Amino acid sequence: MAGFGSQFDRVRRLAGKVVREPHYALGRFATVRDTYSALNRLKDVIVPTTPLRIGDLYKPTHGTIDVVRCDHVLSSRRAPEQVEEMQRQSYSLGPRLDGAAVATLQEQARSLPLHVNDKPVGTYTTLSESRGKFAIVTVQDSSRLELVRVIAGDAYLYEAASLFLGYRPRQVSSWLFWSLANQLSAAQRRQASQTIDYHYDVDGFNFMYANFYLLDTTARNGAHALIAASSRHKRPSHLLGGARLDDVEALRTYGPESERTLEGPAGFGFLEDASCYHKALPPEDGDRLMLQLRYQ
Secondary structure: OHHHHHHHHHHHHHHHHHHHOHHHHHOOOHHHHHHHHHHHHHHHHHOOOOOEEEEEOOOOOOEEEOOEOOOOEEOOOOHHHHHHHHHHHOEEEOOEEOHHHHHHHHHHHHHOOEEEOOEEEEOHHHOOOOHHHOOEEEEOOHHHOHHHHHHHOEHHHHHHHHHHHOOOOOEEEEEEEEEOOOOOOHHHHHHOOOOOOEEOOOOOOOOEEEEEEOOOEOHHHOOEEEEOOOOOOOOHHHHHOOOEEOHHHHHHHHOHHHEEEEOEOOOOEEEEOOOOOEEEOOOOOOOEEEEEEEEO
16 A cells, blocks of 8 residues: 555656646656657648747747858768667767867856856856865856857757757757866765756757767766666656656666766767666766757
8 A cells, every 4th residue: 555655646746747847747758749749840831940049958048040050060970860879779979079169168168157056156267166066067158159059050960859859949958067076975966956866857848969078078077877768668657756766776677788878088979868867977087068959
């Protein structure tokens, strides 16, 4: 009976989420995402052009950007090939950013104002005394940076997002941020909303991420980890409960062979269906600098 009561409580909490945040409660189900995709595909037939709006992650959009091929986004693969791979295994390696884009974004991330929970904390170069207090610091208004806007409007990324979503994306959200190496405990990082536990995203009905490392990144300085092919393969209890899964249960459910740690040099990129289980490894030997673009 105790197990039944626990299951009932999870269902009751999920029902409450349907009312307050329908995308949080319903976007986790693949059939809902597929239906949402079909409806937006119909909109594309009725309305032949769809502007691409841009804004910072978790913030309102503030304008539109042009979709054109960007010389800074480099790929040796075709977008349909990457999307097919992402649909199978939840991620696909590539494209990457060229050295000029990486250097510019590094310089901007070191010199521009940073914030934590919308509060200014100075710049990266002035963080020396306070860096031990923060897990993540974000470049403020990264979506207004010309280079970020050019990359976000890249025709290759737009094609990949369109193929994956099943419709033309309506908006792209940017997040340019540092994950800091310091003495914060795992509990303190969780309290700072750093996603160091396996989880799947429920921030919308459908989305695709393009991720780029802007420094050489390994498991020792905050690499991204994920459970391959977990986007559409979740147990009912994982769908009806919280979006998080501890490491033991994740590996017991999917097997250790399904775990991927994505390491690469500065400029390394990958596309991701963030409906899969994924997490950031806590940086130990150095900071991680990353640009994320969410298309939806």
